[in-house]
Amino acid sequence: MPILAVGSIAFDTIRTRFGAVEKVLGGSATYFALAASHFTEVRVIGVVGDDFTREHEDVLRGRGIRTEGIEHASGKTFHWAGEYMENVNEAKTNLTHLNVFESFRPQIPRDFLNTDFLFLGNIQPQLQMDVRQQMNGARLVAADTMNYWINNTPRELIEALRNFDMLLINDGEAKMLAGERNLPAAANKVLAMGPKALVIKHGEYGATIFFREGAFGIGRHPFRAPALPIEEVKDPTGAGDSFAGGFLGYIASQGELSREVLKRAMFYGGVMGSFAVEDFGTRRLQSLSREEIDERFKLFRELTHLD
Amino acid sequence: MPILAVGSIAFDTIRTRFGAVEKVLGGSATYFALAASHFTEVRVIGVVGDDFTREHEDVLRGRGIRTEGIEHASGKTFHWAGEYMENVNEAKTNLTHLNVFESFRPQIPRDFLNTDFLFLGNIQPQLQMDVRQQMNGARLVAADTMNYWINNTPRELIEALRNFDMLLINDGEAKMLAGERNLPAAANKVLAMGPKALVIKHGEYGATIFFREGAFGIGRHPFRAPALPIEEVKDPTGAGDSFAGGFLGYIASQGELSREVLKRAMFYGGVMGSFAVEDFGTRRLQSLSREEIDERFKLFRELTHLD
Numbered sequence: 003m004p005i006l007a008v009g010s011i012a013f014d015t016i017r018t019r020f021g022a023v024e025k026v027l028g029g030s031a032t033y034f035a036l037a038a039s040h041f042t043e044v045r046v047i048g049v050v051g052d053d054f055t056r057e058h059e060d061v062l063r064g065r066g067i068r069t070e071g072i073e074h075a076s077g078k079t080f081h082w083a084g085e086y087m088e089n090v091n092e093a094k095t096n097l098t099h100l101n102v103f104e105s106f107r108p109q110i111p112r113d114f115l116n117t118d119f120l121f122l123g124n125i126q127p128q129l130q131m132d133v134r135q136q137m138n139g140a141r142l143v144a145a146d147t148m149n150y151w152i153n154n155t156p157r158e159l160i161e162a163l164r165n166f167d168m169l170l171i172n173d174g175e176a177k178m179l180a181g182e183r184n185l186p187a188a189a190n191k192v193l194a195m196g197p198k199a200l201v202i203k204h205g206e207y208g209a210t211i212f213f214r215e216g217a218f219g220i221g222r223h224p225f226r227a228p229a230l231p232i233e234e235v236k237d238p239t240g241a242g243d244s245f246a247g248g249f250l251g252y253i254a255s256q257g258e259l260s261r262e263v264l265k266r267a268m269f270y271g272g273v274m275g276s277f278a279v280e281d282f283g284t285r286r287l288q289s290l291s292r293e294e295i296d297e298r299f300k301l302f303r304e305l306t307h308l309d
Numbered sequence: 310m311p312i313l314a315v316g317s318i319a320f321d322t323i324r325t326r327f328g329a330v331e332k333v334l335g336g337s338a339t340y341f342a343l344a345a346s347h348f349t350e351v352r353v354i355g356v357v358g359d360d361f362t363r364e365h366e367d368v369l370r371g372r373g374i375r376t377e378g379i380e381h382a383s384g385k386t387f388h389w390a391g392e393y394m395e396n397v398n399e400a401k402t403n404l405t406h407l408n409v410f411e412s413f414r415p416q417i418p419r420d421f422l423n424t425d426f427l428f429l430g431n432i433q434p435q436l437q438m439d440v441r442q443q444m445n446g447a448r449l450v451a452a453d454t455m456n457y458w459i460n461n462t463p464r465e466l467i468e469a470l471r472n473f474d475m476l477l478i479n480d481g482e483a484k485m486l487a488g489e490r491n492l493p494a495a496a497n498k499v500l501a502m503g504p505k506a507l508v509i510k511h512g513e514y515g516a517t518i519f520f521r522e523g524a525f526g527i528g529r530h531p532f533r534a535p536a537l538p539i540e541e542v543k544d545p546t547g548a549g550d551s552f553a554g555g556f557l558g559y560i561a562s563q564g565e566l567s568r569e570v571l572k573r574a575m576f577y578g579g580v581m582g583s584f585a586v587e588d589f590g591t592r593r594l595q596s597l598s599r600e601e602i603d604e605r606f607k608l609f610r611e612l613t614h615l616d
Contacts, residue, residue: 186538207514231493
């Protein structure tokens with residue numbers, strides 16, 4: 003079944019130990035959509051400026067992604083510049099020009115309103131709520147957020163959390179949101195705020211999904227998927243959104259929420275994250291074949307399974 | 310088959326968010342031996358002072374551990390005091406009285422000289438080498454080390470590494486030893502120094518075993534075991550040595566080094582580490598039953614396995 007994704011579409015200028023790129027296509031909705039497109043139809047909601055060309059759009063359309071929901075505004079596309087020279091796990095931001103993204107008010111095209119699966123990328127909690135209300139028939143609503151919203155709009159975020167089925171965040175965000183240093187304890191506090199399931203991403207150590215008691219009728223035990231030990235992380239930008247794309251794209255493709263589907267989805271999330279960092283920008287996500295994805299899925303299994 | 314363990318025997322004074330204990334039995338050899346004793350016969354080499362009573366020795370003997378190799382010296386037993394108030398992953402040391410441990414020169418009783426499996430706890434690399442030479446018929450030699458030796462006796466450590474089959478260290482130690490920030494790259498550099506296999510412990514994220522090309526004839530792919538998400542880490546002291554005890558105790562009990570045995574050993578390592586932190590000192594390792602161990606092994610499998 004299709005999945006609808008709302009988030010940023012951006013041009014990224016990135017420098018790492020392995021090189022640099024200037025104004026390449028990026029943003030949370032872009033990475034998510036490209037990763038998820040390997041599993042199911044993706045419908046993107048975002049905003050771009052005059053500098054977003056047909057060629058940029060073709061990167062998405064080439065993967066079968068539905069781009070009718072992308073608003074073309076007058077002005078420039080969101081531009082972010084950052085580097086990972088010292089620490090591959092944390093970007094040093096050099097420039098953030100929100101441009102047309104600053105006044106982004108997501109409007110869902112009528113045709114997309116009854117999409118069953120919804121991903122709310124890392125944008126203002128208030129906007130996430132707006133979209134969620136436009137699509138109140140959605141079967142599964144998953145969202146991302148970040149430190150900025152936890153610190154600056156905690157009330158709006160906590161209000162929004164009550165309306166999400168799943169939240170995907172990283173270790174630091176989970177601890178900050180819960181005000182708790184122990185990770186499993188933090189997970190339980192976040193689950194008590196509303197979501198039925200919480201995916202916490204541990205970067206190079208993989209990710210864990212925690213469940214609220216009785217959620218989806220699939221038991222309380224958490225499940226952990228690994229990340230691949232990668233010697234050359236060329237560009238970590240978008241790894242988290244690619245994880246979300248693999249995770250939710252696979253769930254939407256299965257159309258059901260059994261424990262087995264969620265476990266495999268965690269693996270596909272890790273798989274797509276591991277591909278994303280192998281090259282700059284979205285390059286690797288574009289060139290991927292389903293065979294390569296399945297091959298890597300096997301590698302993840304071999305890395306963690308006893309027999 | 311039996312395993313011989315050389316390391317510290319200490320009295321630990323520990324404070325955590327959950328309470329405090331004074332001068333309880335600890336030390337690397339103690340934690341290792343108690344954990345490994347659930348799998349195979351353990352022979353301990355260490356040194357204690359006059360304050361080490363029959364009751365202390367009975368803690369080991371009660372688990373069938375062979376204590377004839379423990380030297381009783383005149384003076385006091387090694388005493389360490391530390392706390393984990395701010396950060397459960399890093400001890401703040403308040404006191405280190407080496408006492409009789411300062412002049413420890415391990416002597417292996419004749420009866421133990423042909424033990425096939427050998428664990429060299431975290432002591433001076435020179436002493437680790439001495440023991441290794443006394444036991445040059447050992448089939449598998451595994452060792453631990455720490456930042457202190459990496460910084461202060463790098464030449465001796467690197468010389469010793471050539472003579473170990475396996476090394477067990479944590480993320481920070483691996484990166485420091487290799488002079489490399491990327492973990493898989495650091496692992497490969499350490500493997501190039503001598504050991505056939507390298508176990509890197511990631512604390513709450515589990516542990517990964519990396520293999521040198523052709524090592525043990527079991528392929529190059531790494532294997533990762535999880536750690537249990539634990540809400541109440543009462544006392545993290547000894548978790549690493551308990552991991553080593555479960556890991557090597559299981560290997561010795563199987564007597565062979567197949568890939569399957571090593572994978573299960575990684576799980577048993579994680580299992581014993583997860584028990585160790587549930588209570589202060591060695592309490593939980595003493596009270597454990599084999600049933601509880603197998604139950605938790607299943608939990609580890611459920612946490613990571615797809616079907």
